[in-house]
Amino acid sequence: MAETFTREYDAMRRALALAATPGVPLHPNPRVGCVLLGPDGTLVGEGYHHGAGMPHAEVEALRSAGDRARGATAVVTLEPCNHTGRTGPCAQALIAAGVARVVIAQRDPNPQAAGGMETLRAAGVEVDAGLLADEAAEVNRAWTFAHRTGRPYVTWKFATTLDGRSAASDGTSRWVSSPPARRDTHLLRALCDTMLVGTNTVAVDDPQLTVRDDEDRPLPRGAQPLRVVLGERDLPADRRVFDDAAPTLRLRSHDPEAALRVLYAEHDRHHVFLEGGPTLAAAFVKAGLVDEVVTYVAPMLLGAGRSAVGKLGIRTIADALRLELVDSIVVGAGAEANVRLIMRPTREGTTMGGTA
Structure with a gap:
């Protein structure tokens, strides 16, 4: 029994590594890995999902195993899907291949695809779930969060001086961050499916809000996040956010929560990269809709100027919104x-959004 668990644990580690293969599109599907173990515990097949419309991880693994899949144990990072979309249901594919046992890390939070466990069990397949579930959820943190909460995961990014200023007193803000920091920002933008700013940022800064490479060249249109402008103010048609480098959506509202619900329910968006100014940032923070903060701190002092975030209604240090540092470089x-x-946000004592 212990030997079986060890083999399945090691196989799940391998499946998680496959799921996290670099270059796999992060939208709209989750990243999934699958490993097939023969009755003697040897690896007979493996695979991972390469992106929307491509075979799912289980199907990839079954193809690599061939006839050796019969009687095998499938170790998969996400519950096999139970619906027909661009591809068929993986639960049925595993049954048809004669797989005897399925070990699942994470249950599928998407109600449209969930139910694979029950289908497998009804067909006589032995199923266990929960092995390295937290690690599997982290591989698809934004996707998991979005399906659990009904809104996208929100990463708020800003640059600041040592004294917390995002712009000088004359309004100039280019550039608080350094060229290396801006290049790094584009790597983080590429991990999201939505860029969101307010109308004032578009009017004043005229950002393009695309993902660009080290030579400041935009990535192909198909690889670009959706650009979203939130606010009711009319804007000139010549703003760069309205060019053809990427799709753009206008949401004429001042309600961050309503905007996020629309992005999830109507546009299938899972991860918003918030790059607006201090007023928009404060609106999201006060509404409890910021799930991650990324800040670039520049070694400069201004002494006056625009703060990185607007007023939050906090009057005493005891009411401060506290954050947990998860990475620094x-x-x-x-x-x-x-x-x-x-x-x-810390797990306790904050109203600044939730965690996946």
């Missing part, structure tokens, strides 16, 4: 060095 070197901090 220095981006760049010398005069171009910025400190990048990634933080998430």
